[in-house]
Amino acid sequence: MTRKRRRLITxxxxxxxxxxxxxxxxxxxxxxxxxxxxxxxxxxxxVGPDRRIRIGGLVETNxxxxxxxxxxxxxxxxxxxxxxxxxxxxxxxxxxxxxxGVVAEGKLRDGVFIASSVLAKHDExxxxxxxxxxxxxxxxxQEGSGKPTAVPARVP
Amino acid sequence: xxxxxxxxxRFMRISGVALPWLGSASAVVLAxxxxxxxxxxxxxxxxxxxxxxMFIHVPAAWMALSVYLFVAIASAVALVWRHPLAEIAxxxxxPIGAAFTLICLATGSLWGRPMxxxxxxxxxxxxxxxxxxxxxLGYIAxxxxxxxxxxGGRAGSLLALVGIVNLxxxxxxxxxxxxxxxxASVLRLGGPTxxxxxxxxxxxxxVGFALLFAWxxxxxxxxxxxxRKARALRLYGVPDREQPIPAARPAWR
Numbered sequence: 157m158t159r160k161r162r163r164l165i166t167x168x169x170x171x172x173x174x175x176x177x178x179x180x181x182x183x184x185x186x187x188x189x190x191x192x193x194x195x196x197x198x199x200x201x202x203v204g205p206d207r208r209i210r211i212g213g214l215v216e217t218n219x220x221x222x223x224x225x226x227x228x229x230x231x232x233x234x235x236x237x238x239x240x241x242x243x244x245x246x247x248x249x250x251x252x253x254x255x256x257g258v259v260a261e262g263k264l265r266d267g268v269f270i271a272s273s274v275l276a277k278h279d280e281x282x283x284x285x286x287x288x289x290x291x292x293x294x295x296x297x298q299e300g301s302g303k304p305t306a307v308p309a310r311v312p
Numbered sequence: 313x314x315x316x317x318x319x320x321x322r323f324m325r326i327s328g329v330a331l332p333w334l335g336s337a338s339a340v341v342l343a344x345x346x347x348x349x350x351x352x353x354x355x356x357x358x359x360x361x362x363x364x365x366m367f368i369h370v371p372a373a374w375m376a377l378s379v380y381l382f383v384a385i386a387s388a389v390a391l392v393w394r395h396p397l398a399e400i401a402x403x404x405x406x407p408i409g410a411a412f413t414l415i416c417l418a419t420g421s422l423w424g425r426p427m428x429x430x431x432x433x434x435x436x437x438x439x440x441x442x443x444x445x446x447x448x449l450g451y452i453a454x455x456x457x458x459x460x461x462x463x464g465g466r467a468g469s470l471l472a473l474v475g476i477v478n479l480x481x482x483x484x485x486x487x488x489x490x491x492x493x494x495x496a497s498v499l500r501l502g503g504p505t506x507x508x509x510x511x512x513x514x515x516x517x518x519v520g521f522a523l524l525f526a527w528x529x530x531x532x533x534x535x536x537x538x539x540r541k542a543r544a545l546r547l548y549g550v551p552d553r554e555q556p557i558p559a560a561r562p563a564w565r
């Protein structure tokens with residue numbers, strides 16, 4: 157075995173070990189690497205009322221209610237299986253709308269999520285408005301199919 | 313092909329011819345891409361005009377990853393085969409890659425504020441790209457931390473190779489974990505989810521960025537080689553005893 161060959165094999169072995177170690181670490185910390193929980197994740201966990209967490213999903217269509225006097229809003233976040241009621245008093249981002257992805261930070265109290273901040277999560281689709289209109293007209297539109305979690309494709 | 317180019321003299325000859333072509337090609341393609349993406353391309357159905365940030369942000373992100381891969385491969389070649397040009401190439405590429413990463417982070421922040429409602433979040437994608445930026449900075453610092461340039465190069469090459477585990481993490485972070493950052497739009501199973509009217513200018517910009525990288529890389533490599541030659545001349549030939557012999561300087565500068 158030449159020296160070059162030995163160096164190459166050493167290098168490949170070291171890289172393989174490094175990759176395996178990284179994969180193990182990432183798998184072990186999987187729970188801490190998620191930016192938010194889906195409503196289903198949350199239902200399976202027991203989260204204390206004083207722990208700040210983030211939840212994410214799609215804003216359910218026709219679930220948004222605004223209070224008449226102030227700017228407090230309530231809406232439901234869904235991942236297709238489970239829903240969660242969210243109340244929030246503050247500025248909503250421009251992209252916030254029904255059928256769109258959203259990530260809210262706050263605390264869970266008696267099954268209602270009290271959000272202290274709301275971020276919009278947009279999907280990976282980009283198209284001009286005319287194309288979006290044409291797709292809607294042709295009935296080939298799937299609202300929020302760029303979903304944050306596994307959501308079964310909805311009827312357009 | 314690569315081994316013929318690994319001869320520094322031949323590299324200087326060929327790169328000298330290629331340099332003006334690469335420079336003008338990147339200027340032309342980038343000018344075309346900028347007009348196309350910032351003026352001619354349509355606005356997005358959701359994001360409106362803000363989507364134009366994508367045409368800088370996404371090519372910069374692709375370059376940030378590809379240049380790191382280039383640095384890592386060149387480092388492996390330098391460590392295993394000791395090709396004279398490999399280490400120079402890696403050290404010449406690293407600051408360019410760091411700049412692309414910074415552009416990616418800055419434009420992403422400017423894009424995130426109006427769209428998401430936050431300049432920065434600690435989700436897996438954003439954090440792993442920040443780690444990539446620090447890997448670049450660490451590599452540059454490590455290479456220059458030794459008085460003996462060859463030891464610095466060896467240490468830097470090892471760091472570059474260790475950092476390669478970050479590349480798949482960046483790419484698949486949006487699939488493995490819940491992130492605020494949206495999933496991949498172009499390099500994904502099932503084809504791109506960007507309309508052709510935006511995808512084509514995006515590719516033009518990507519080609520422009522790649523040409524710019526190639527041009528800057530050759531420029532920096534030639535500068536590094538010239539500097540080495542100048543140092544050798546100062547040390548062994550043309551003695552000018554009035555001036556002190558300068559200490560060995562890092563090769564990548």
